[in-house]
Amino acid sequence: MTKVRVAVIGCGSIAERRHIPEYAEHPNVELVAFADPIIERAEGYAKRFDAKAYSDYKELLAAGGFDAVSVCTPNIFHAEMSIAAANAGAHVLVEKPMAVSEEEAQAMIDAAKKNNVYLMVGHNQRLMPPHVKAKEVLQTGKLGRVLTFRTAFSHGGPEFWSIDGKESWFFRKNEAIMGAMGDLGVHKSDMIRWLLDDEVVDVSAFIGTLDKKDTDVDDNAICLLRMKSGAIGTLVASWTAYRGEDNGTYLWCENGIMKIGTDPDDQVIVELRDGTVEKYRVGAISTNDKQEVSGVVDAFIESIVTNTPPSISGEEGKKSLSVILSAFQSQADNKTISL
Structure with missing residues (x-):
């Protein structure tokens, strides 16, 4: 070949x-x-x-x-x-x-x-084994509809990751345009759209620079999302998780809860209302501390x-980007933005 x-x-x-x-x-x-x-x-x-x-x-x-x-x-x-x-x-x-x-x-x-x-x-994120397994489980229907969710991506910031450390372009707004939301938040908007096979229709957000010095790009964001299905949830992006990373997702459903990336060994945990617990060891979600393919x-x-x-086409990337841009608009206008 x-x-x-x-x-x-x-x-x-x-x-x-x-x-x-x-x-x-x-x-x-x-x-x-x-x-x-x-x-x-x-x-x-x-x-x-x-x-x-x-x-x-x-x-x-x-x-x-x-x-x-x-x-x-x-x-x-x-x-x-x-x-x-x-x-x-x-x-x-x-x-x-x-x-x-x-x-x-x-x-x-x-x-x-x-x-x-x-x-x-x-x-x-949509290619990580725990997320792939989670979608498989959701598609069986055993959990019923997803009602609410929380998804987060948090680490200590680009100074611990970028080749240029504290001098990284990530902190220069004219090159980065957006901070934690462009780095981490857009990953989670893409993941939750794909995982739930659903689209975001409303966004309310609080976005700010809480701790990083000498920069005006955002280092933290908490967004409230309403999906087309009616499900509501939060998306968190943070560059100030200075001890340990958070790449976890919780789905509260009609028939139980699913926890993804919240346990170091059992990457997907399903707890049903009847007391049944299912645990899946399917491989980790890649983090800055521990790189996975x-x-x-x-x-x-x-x-x-x-x-x-x-x-993961340009069209898909644009939809995930639109969620993040709407979050910035929500912060600027102090109101909920409908996509």
Whole structure:
């Protein structure tokens, strides 16, 4: 089988920990080019994989020789670079949030369609084994309707994760545009939409910068969501969980409760009203402290090789982004926003 030739734009932490190692381990991938404004980062990977290095992504795209591109850059550049890659004839895997506005997201979708390439967004939460198992259990119907829920994604912040630590672009609003909500909240809006097979129709949110210094991007958010089905719940995103991460979800249903990612051993726990308890050990949810294979790269390459549109499409990414943008609007206008 001819290998998929992949170029990576942006050689920071998400590329270092997820994209590059997962491409490197994939039997159907050849890493052919890297771009980063800090050229030494690109050169390091280029030397390792016998590839080419560029300081300017436009030079990489102009040079060609690739089939697919990963966009692993600050949020503000996602749309610009993804559209340019699509116009260069490449399939695109872009990190979340896919864009910083709905208009940008739509332009990315349109560019992919115009160039007959795939656009996939790196929402790995829906690929994590506990979430996959949880959806399987929900679809059996044993729990009945989901009535209320709580889903959270909290850790200590980008200074413990980013390649640049406290100097990270995550804290520069002109590059990040949004903080914990763009980093973590959008993951959970995507996950809960997918898990419940439902759409958010109303959002009320409190979003603020509570503890991070020298930045005006948000470090905490609590959102109240109403789903099309009528279910209501909370979505929490936080960069100030300084002891331990929280990536847990609780679903309170007609016939019992489901706990996902709340126990280190039993990743999915179902407690039914009749006293029955079911526990599933299906593999962990990836965290900053403990990296797991995201599944995103495998799914992206599978789409290309089999010529099958990705399930985590640009359209899906846009819907999940719209929830987060509505939350910011709710905070700014001090009212509930209907999507």
